[in-house]
Amino acid sequence: MTDHAKPNAPGLDSFWMPFTANRQFKAAPRMLASAEGMHYTSVDGRTVLDGTAGLWCVNAGHGRRQISSAVEKQLMTLDFAPTFQMGHPIAFEFAERLAEIAPGDGENKLDRIFFTGSGSESVDTALKIAIAYQRSIGQGTRTRLIGRERGYHGVGFGGISVGGLVNNRRVFPQIPADHLRHTFDLERNAYVKGQPEYGMELADDLERMVALHGAETIAACIVEPVAGSTGVLPPPKGYLERLLAICSKHGILLIFDEVITGFGRLGSPFAANYFNITPDLITTAKGITNGSIPMGAVFAARKVHDALMHGPDGQIELFHGYTYSGHPTACAAGIATLDIYRDESLLTRAADVQDAWHDAIHSLKGVPHIIDIRTIGLIAGIELSTRNGEVGKRAYDVFVDCFEKGLLIRVTGDIIALSPPLIIEKSQISDIVSILGDALKRVA
Numbered sequence: 001m002t003d004h005a006k007p008n009a010p011g012l013d014s015f016w017m018p019f020t021a022n023r024q025f026k027a028a029p030r031m032l033a034s035a036e037g038m039h040y041t042s043v044d045g046r047t048v049l050d051g052t053a054g055l056w057c058v059n060a061g062h063g064r065r066q067i068s069s070a071v072e073k074q075l076m077t078l079d080f081a082p083t084f085q086m087g088h089p090i091a092f093e094f095a096e097r098l099a100e101i102a103p104g105d106g107e108n109k110l111d112r113i114f115f116t117g118s119g120s121e122s123v124d125t126a127l128k129i130a131i132a133y134q135r136s137i138g139q140g141t142r143t144r145l146i147g148r149e150r151g152y153h154g155v156g157f158g159g160i161s162v163g164g165l166v167n168n169r170r171v172f173p174q175i176p177a178d179h180l181r182h183t184f185d186l187e188r189n190a191y192v193k194g195q196p197e198y199g200m201e202l203a204d205d206l207e208r209m210v211a212l213h214g215a216e217t218i219a220a221c222i223v224e225p226v227a228g229s230t231g232v233l234p235p236p237k238g239y240l241e242r243l244l245a246i247c248s249k250h251g252i253l254l255i256f257d258e259v260i261t262g263f264g265r266l267g268s269p270f271a272a273n274y275f276n277i278t279p280d281l282i283t284t285a286k287g288i289t290n291g292s293i294p295m296g297a298v299f300a301a302r303k304v305h306d307a308l309m310h311g312p313d314g315q316i317e318l319f320h321g322y323t324y325s326g327h328p329t330a331c332a333a334g335i336a337t338l339d340i341y342r343d344e345s346l347l348t349r350a351a352d353v354q355d356a357w358h359d360a361i362h363s364l365k366g367v368p369h370i371i372d373i374r375t376i377g378l379i380a381g382i383e384l385s386t387r388n389g390e391v392g393k394r395a396y397d398v399f400v401d402c403f404e405k406g407l408l409i410r411v412t413g414d415i416i417a418l419s420p421p422l423i424i425e426k427s428q429i430s431d432i433v434s435i436l437g438d439a440l441k442r443v444a
């Protein structure tokens with residue numbers, strides 16, 4: 001008898017699960033009960049190696065006591081307080097701590113922090129800030145947004161409009177946006193460690209958008225520096241540099257969506273540091289609290305923030321915010337998380353393990369069904385051939401097989417995405433490769 005079927009186990013009907021095939025899942029559930037370090041324990045007592053840092057968020061590993069004690073203390077001191085026309089010190093303290101590690105210099109430093117509750121909220125917040133900024137500098141016609149095919153920017157109406165994943169878009173209306181082509185190029189760029197050689201010229205799509213729509217209608221261009229949810233697409237060499245140059249030339253703000261790359265995933269605090277490119281806005285979430293308490297933050301360049309600080313003193317400068325913007329408990333979790341990242345050098349640890357990671361993952365080349373492997377920082381995308389035209393079926397079978405054998409992976413379509421906690425040891429990298437390799441040999 002599986003645990004969920006035991007007496008007193010909760011029924012499965014009430015929870016309408018997100019991004020899940022509900023009926024399939026509830027017929028054969030996969031349930032996690034607890035977690036510590038690099039591992040989950042399933043409800044039936046099996047140890048499961050976390051190959052995905054939960055959902056790209058538990059960068060410092062699970063069960064960090066420092067975070068839980070900070071959260072408990074904060075809940076007993078000040079559980080909640082509003083941040084609309086009111087303040088509490090811990091929100092300012094956390095913003096200041098984030099500002100210290102923000103990329104950029106001078107007025108281009110992204111050290112003005114707007115708190116949100118999630119990645120989706122960070123994205124919609126950044127898009128609104130970009131449009132408000134343009135208006136505040138006398139560019140009120142700039143309301144169009146540019147995203148990219150295969151981009152994922154969460155599930156708000158702004159995020160799906162600039163996003164480029166068809167299943168997230170087809171049912172819902174959108175706000176005015178256009179899309180650069182994606183950078184996936186299997187023929188020229190297969191089996192690459194780090195940034196692929198070919199595709200820099202795809203950034204010129206932004207020039208085509210300017211020619212098509214007029215620069216004076218475009219507020220911002222948003223991209224994931226490394227596209228994650230679509231199945232791991234690192235940017236071609238020179239691509240992001242060219243995108244920045246075109247944005248600067250035409251007065252278009254550049255937004256990096258760093259919801260997965262923020263907080264050490266590439267071996268530097270942000271992808272902006274890794275690629276040495278300073279955008280105007282950065283969206284974050286996930287690793288900001290090590291996944292422990294929901295939270296997000298938009299990092300804004302000082303010049304963007306300052307442009308909005310005008311008008312009469314008593315005027316609210318940006319009509320935007322969430323009940324939970326700067327939630328005290330989330331801030332406590334965030335500060336404890338930053339302490340751990342600093343004390344254990346986790347924001348740069350991926351740089352130390354990435355060679356071992358790349359070599360181990362690329363050793364899977366030649367294993368059945370694999371048609372491409374892409375790695376960057378502590379991320380891997382492993383692309384499988386599609387079985388009988390049924391997209392995603394093979395990868396799903398691999399996912400279930402891995403879970404049964406003690407490894408959590410993430411699949412999207414027929415691509416496996418790996419993004420383990422940044423505390424991973426070399427022996428655990430080997431475990432991932434061996435469980436995954438065996439699963440691939442087993443599935444049809």
Ligand SMILES: Cc1ncc(COP(=O)(O)O)c(C=O)c1O
Pocket residue numbers: 118119120121123152153154155224228229257258259260285286
């Ligand atoms: C790049 C990117 N942006 C935004 C989001 C949305 O974040 P959330 O699920 O916290 O709303 C995600 C989530 O995976 C993401 O990967």
